[in-house]
Amino acid sequence: MALILITLMVILAAGPTWSAPSIIQMRSEKKTLLATDELYCSSWRFTVETNDAGAWTRVPVRCVDFLKDYITGDLYAAELEAVAANAAEYARAIGISGDGRDAWVFDIDETLLSNVPYYAGHGFGSETFNARAFNEWVELAEAPAIAPGLRLYKELQELGFTVFLLTGRDEYQRHATERNLMYAGFNNWEKLILRGKADDGTPATVYKSAKRKEIEDAGYIIHGSSGDQWSDLIGFAVARRSFKLPNPLYYVA
């Protein structure tokens, strides 16, 4: 009763052009919004990209078509561009010293290289992750560049940043990874950091934080970090600014 009164008061106070508060309340109370796939899957994507969803293992089955349309359509590409534009704008404004100590840390998969061709053949994230099949794909070294990532990478180097590549891929995949990066147009990174034996079983957030800490301890300032997973960006030794790229295909803890 109090809610209805409030809603009425707001409508009266706000004038004839405004009626959303009642919509927000009444539609939500019916709990029907998440019944449509479009709204359910759009909202699911929101919760995944903000990390509200926490750990998840598979794209909901009802969202497979939605995800396919998104990831092969204009919106995913536009979001990648928008995030790269944010990063470039920030990087240009820093005014770095030029002594080589100004660093940027990039993740690789879904940040510089796209595994969408692989996931297109594996249910767009709706299937259980198949490590063997994915590692075979990595060995092919055919992942295309994410174009806005490549442009950002090159611009950062022109601005004088030292680029570190920090990936959850294993040390045994170093050669294939280097080959793929070069084929896709990436060059002159300072260091490519992969998971060694000692990092086995360490959660990505801890592994990546520890490696960033080593970079800092070597005298670098990590101005920026780009990654498609929150575990690329949070933890300790965090970059001054972090840039979260979209990725609703999989989650890395």
Next chain:
Amino acid sequence: MALILITLMVILAAGPTWSAPSIIQMRSEKKTLLATDELYCSSWRFTVETNDAGAWTRVPVRCVDFLKDYITGDLYAAELEAVAANAAEYARAIGISGDGRDAWVFDIDETLLSNVPYYAGHGFGSETFNARAFNEWVELAEAPAIAPGLRLYKELQELGFTVFLLTGRDEYQRHATERNLMYAGFNNWEKLILRGKADDGTPATVYKSAKRKEIEDAGYIIHGSSGDQWSDLIGFAVARRSFKLPNPLYYVA
């Protein structure tokens, strides 16, 4: 040239159903994606919600209609529901001790109470923030409840959580804030924390972290925190899980 080769190789390798890598690359290279308002504004919203955009002062003029449709439409309401569902699922699984020390921290504006009626009359975030006009709106104490926020609030209390309200509103707005909360259906919070004189000029992230620290120092475990701004959630004395609600109308540093 290498990129074109790679793209061709991928298309050939992936078979006839897959062509997105070339789309991602070629469309992006033309830099036309962000030329359409729909894609520009959707992407802008992504960068704002992930905090990639960093500090911003106003909604882009070209996105006012987009934002109005979003915030008065089903998607905003669906996202609010989805985030509340994430929080509720997490809270139910905790298995709290029942000694009253298990806490949840809520922000107020755009988390429990909606100021959308105010912003509807002020250009949906496209106008410079008018503190005087907004404070008059606060004094009216007519902000409606965000329905999924109210349901979550009540469920958490039923589960046995102690609820803290931590807002950037000023101490002099305590009475109006309490009145508004009660009208909208919120009751039995443990403590309503507003900005006092000593907090004047402190960035929200620091102010809110310090207040969370005080809650922890008083012996509470902050299991969860809900807020529409990253500054509600990050910093220090961070909750075990944080829930970022959508808000593309304004940014609080």
